[in-house]
Amino acid sequence: MPAKTIIEPFRIKMVEPIHATTEVERKEYIRKAHYNLFLLNSDEVLIDFLTDSGTSAMSAEQWAGMMRGDESYAGARSWHRMREEIHDLTGYPHILPTHQGRAAERILYGYLGGSGKVFISNTHFDTTRANIEFTGATAIDCPHPSNADSAKYYPFKGDLDIEAAEKVIREYGSENVGALILTVTNNSGGGQPVSMHNARAVRDLCKKYGIRFILDACRIAENAYFIHEREEEFAEHDFREIAMEMFRLADGCIMSAKKDALVNIGGFLALKDKTLAEACQNLLIITEGFTTYGGLSGRDMEAIAQGLKEVFRADYLKYRIRSTTYLGEKLKDKGVPVIWPIGGHAVYLDAGKFYSHIPPEQFPGQALAVELYIKGGIRGVEIGSVMFGKTDEQGFHPAPKELVRLAIPRRVYTQSHIDYVIEIMDDIIAEKEKARGYRIVKEPPFLRHFSAHFEPL
Ligand code: F0G
Numbered sequence: 361m362p363a364k365t366i367i368e369p370f371r372i373k374m375v376e377p378i379h380a381t382t383e384v385e386r387k388e389y390i391r392k393a394h395y396n397l398f399l400l401n402s403d404e405v406l407i408d409f410l411t412d413s414g415t416s417a418m419s420a421e422q423w424a425g426m427m428r429g430d431e432s433y434a435g436a437r438s439w440h441r442m443r444e445e446i447h448d449l450t451g452y453p454h455i456l457p458t459h460q461g462r463a464a465e466r467i468l469y470g471y472l473g474g475s476g477k478v479f480i481s482n483t484h485f486d487t488t489r490a491n492i493e494f495t496g497a498t499a500i501d502c503p504h505p506s507n508a509d510s511a512k513y514y515p516f517k518g519d520l521d522i523e524a525a526e527k528v529i530r531e532y533g534s535e536n537v538g539a540l541i542l543t544v545t546n547n548s549g550g551g552q553p554v555s556m557h558n559a560r561a562v563r564d565l566c567k568k569y570g571i572r573f574i575l576d577a578c579r580i581a582e583n584a585y586f587i588h589e590r591e592e593e594f595a596e597h598d599f600r601e602i603a604m605e606m607f608r609l610a611d612g613c614i615m616s617a618k619k620d621a622l623v624n625i626g627g628f629l630a631l632k633d634k635t636l637a638e639a640c641q642n643l644l645i646i647t648e649g650f651t652t653y654g655g656l657s658g659r660d661m662e663a664i665a666q667g668l669k670e671v672f673r674a675d676y677l678k679y680r681i682r683s684t685t686y687l688g689e690k691l692k693d694k695g696v697p698v699i700w701p702i703g704g705h706a707v708y709l710d711a712g713k714f715y716s717h718i719p720p721e722q723f724p725g726q727a728l729a730v731e732l733y734i735k736g737g738i739r740g741v742e743i744g745s746v747m748f749g750k751t752d753e754q755g756f757h758p759a760p761k762e763l764v765r766l767a768i769p770r771r772v773y774t775q776s777h778i779d780y781v782i783e784i785m786d787d788i789i790a791e792k793e794k795a796r797g798y799r800i801v802k803e804p805p806f807l808r809h810f811s812a813h814f815e816p817l
Contacts, residue, residue, distance in 0.1 A: 366682045369675040370771060373420065378406055386734050394813035395730055395798060397739050406737030407777055408769070412705040414460075414618035414625055415769035419670055422622065422663045429659025434650055438658035438665075442628075445665040449600070450577075450607040452630035454637030456644050459655025461578055461616025462487040464629035467643045468574070468614060471636075472538040473497035480528050481541040481576075482520040483507075483549040486747055488541065488576065490806050497538055500528050504558075507549050510699045510710050510761060515590040516555035517701075518546030518583075520562055534569035543576040544583040544606065548743060550763075551579070551684075551703025553586035556594065556606060563609040575613040580606065581620040581671040582704030585681050600672040612636075619705065622667030622770055626660050676771075680704070683778065684768050690782045694789060705767055711744065712762030715795050720745045720758035722797025722817055728764045728788075730816075731795060736784030740766045746800070747809045 381389070381404060393399035402408065408415070418426075430436040439457070446455050458464040465488055469479065473495030484492065484499045492499040502524040506514035520542060529537055542562050544554045566573040584602035587594045594602050607613060611633060617626035629644075631637045641651055648655040656664075670676060681704055688702030697710035711718075711728040718724040725744035732738040744762035751757070766781070802813040 366679050368683075368771070368774060369673075369679050370419070379403055380406060381737055383734060386737060390730060390733055394802075395726070395816065396809075396812055396814060397729055397733060397741065398810050400733070400739065404737075405733075405739045407773065407781055408739050409706075409766040409781075410739045410741050412619060412767040412769055413616065414623070415772060416618075416622045416624065416667075417769070417771040418622065418624070418663060419666070419771075421670070422666045425662030425666045426659040429657060429662050431658040434652050436652060436658045436661070438661040439652040442661035442665040445668050446628060446630055449604060449668060450613060450630050451604065452607070452612055452632055454631045454634065454641075456629040456631075456637070456640055456651065457654030457656050457661065458627045458629060458644070458648050460618060460625060461576075461614060461627040462491060463648055463655055464614040464616075464627050465491040467640050467647070468612075468629055469497070469538065470495055471639055471643060472572070476536055477538040478528065478532045478536055479538045479541060480520075480525050482518060482543055482546050482554060484541065485543060485547050485576065486807060486809075488543070492538070494806070502528065503546070503549050507546075507552070508760070510550070510708075510713075511697065513701055515701075516553055516558060516586075517699075518544065518549055518552035518554040518703075519558040520554070522558070522561050522565055525562075526565060529565075529569050529571065534571055537569070537571045539572040539574045540566055541574045541576055542610070545579045545586070545704045547579070547705075548748075550699035550708045551582075551706045551765075552699070552701075553583045553590070553704065555591055556587055556602070557591065559606050559609050566611075572612070573610045575607065575610040576615075577603075577607070577613040578616040578619040579704055580615075581677060582681065584672070585677045586704065598672070599674065599677055603672070617664045617667070619770075620668075620671045621664045622671055623660065623663045626656055626664045628654070628664075680770065683775070686775070687766065687768070687778050687781065691785055694782075694785055696785060696789070699763070707766045707768075708743070709740075709764040709766065710761065711742075711764050715792070715797075717793070718795065718797040720749065720762055721756045722799065723762070723814075724797065725762040725764050726798045726814060727795050730798070731788050731791075732764070732766075732784070735787045736781065738766070738781055738784060740764045742809065746812065 475496035477497035504519035612631035725742035748759035
């Protein structure tokens with residue numbers, strides 16, 4: 361009988377020590393960090409699930425590429441290597457290298473945005489929303505209705521609600537829509553995949569109204585895995601072909617290479633339209649760098665070119681998605697409410713349900729994230745009313761859900777690290793009733809979750 365365990369498809373050549381701390385020490389660290397996990401030092405963290413972004417372990421081939429990096433200011437070999445890889449994958453002729461995803465967002469949405477404009481997405485990621493709103497434009501989320509029930513299975517919970525999007529287009533007028541942004545996988549909506557069926561419907565909707573269709577493609581390889589597994593038409597396709605098919609439907613993409621390009625820094629903007637690309641290139645040169653490096657060094661571009669190849673390998677993607685699911689399934693078996701089914705890059709705990717005695721204005725997600733840290737040295741991130749809630753003259757507007765995201769870095773942790781996290785959850789379940797909420801004592805005007813200070817209630 362073949363072995364059932366899906367092993368890590370790599371062996372470890374270099375190690376980075378992590379430091380055990382005591383619960384007493386961690387209570388002091390988190391107090392000093394004003395109960396904001398972003399303000400902890402990484403040495404105070406044992407298992408870092410804050411993000412899957414820029415935290416990947418690179419392969420031997422990527423490191424070899426780093427040594428080959430051509431650091432010429434213009435027309436570097438490394439630029440051509442990255443450009444060709446991105447061009448082969450996306451089919452888009454105009455490629456603008458940026459230092460990370462949000463720089464590409466600032467350039468594109470800065471150009472397309474402005475007051476009176478509206479952007480529509482399955483769910484805008486926080487930096488996407490902030491870059492849009494910063495221009496004075498409006499960002500409207502149209503998640504698929506299945507997204508509302510976190511516990512109920514639906515194969516493509518990341519889909520865009522086509523009907524809702526069409527209503528927004530009619531309400532604002534198609535000429536005022538800056539772009540329709542399809543985020544794959546849908547990070548803020550639970551790391552849930554978007555079907556090809558939905559991407560095609562988005563393309564049709566955009567064609568009908570003459571609207572630009574932009575893919576936020578930072579986890580497109582993980583998304584392709586789900587399409588392969590869940591959409592019959594694609595059961596025989598390879599993962600890269602699936603991604604290529606999705607790129608063909610759109611007018612361009614933004615990609616934070618810090619996710620599915622398996623690197624620690626980097627990103628790009630790629631477009632079909634020459635006029636738009638030229639306008640963006642002007643902004644690129646002013647704010648990032650010359651067109652053949654943008655915000656990147658030659659060695660970064662080498663690592664991206666190689667990472668984009670490796671990420672589509674079947675053994676890698678199978679291990680990647682299976683190991684995320686493993687954590688999610690085990691926590692669900694313990695009775696922890698999670699977004700179901702488990703997404704690609706992270707497990708999302710439903711803190712609103714888990715701590716049903718803590719109201720949204722006391723941030724149950726923050727409470728659970730702090731508990732995970734104190735009990736196990738595990739750092740996750742709140743994705744709830746701290747991140748997306750707002751207070752104005754009408755009062756407090758909570759986020760649709762109070763979640764804690766445990767994002768799994770790529771190729772970094774082994775199954776025993778994951779088993780440790782699962783065990784820590786037992787302690788948190790045992791003391792569930794004792795948990796208390798938090799209040800914000802200091803916050804900046806944008807992206808407050810990064811730097812806000814909290815106090816336990
Ligand atoms: N779009 C999505 C869907 C993202 O998840 C991110 C980043 C970005 C854009 C911005 O890219 O960080 O390279 O500037 N997500 C990280 C996360 C930060 O933790 O989910 P960036």
